[in-house]
Amino acid sequence: xxxxxxxxxxxxxxxxxxxxxxxxxxxxxxxxxxxxxxxxxxxxxxxxxxxxxxxxxxxxxxxxxxxxxxxxxxxxxxxxxxxxxxxxxxxxxxxxxx
Numbered sequence: 001x002x003x004x005x006x007x008x009x010x011x012x013x014x015x016x017x018x019x020x021x022x023x024x025x026x027x028x029x030x031x032x033x034x035x036x037x038x039x040x041x042x043x044x045x046x047x048x049x050x051x052x053x054x055x056x057x058x059x060x061x062x063x064x065x066x067x068x069x070x071x072x073x074x075x076x077x078x079x080x081x082x083x084x085x086x087x088x089x090x091x092x093x094x095x096x097x098x
């Protein structure tokens with residue numbers, strides 16, 4: 001891994017978008033087994049996948065992974081906990097609080 005340069009990879013992927021009552025999600029699975037590390041960026045090629053109510057759409061696409069360099073990866077690991085704490089301000093539960 002280089003200290004300053006970034007590596008760009010194109011990998012095949014499968015995109016699944018669900019817009020159902022039971023499951024509302026969007027997932028990307030890399031078909032070649034690639035994994036994402038802290039600081040990496042992923043851009044899925046092609047138009048947006050829009051699922052109507054009650055639909056689950058699965059499409060094969062190409063993803064461009066831009067790998068973080070050593071300094072970016074270190075910075076992301078050092079500061080990532082602070083960004084996660086911002087998400088802790090929200091709570092998702094079925095209980096009603098007054």
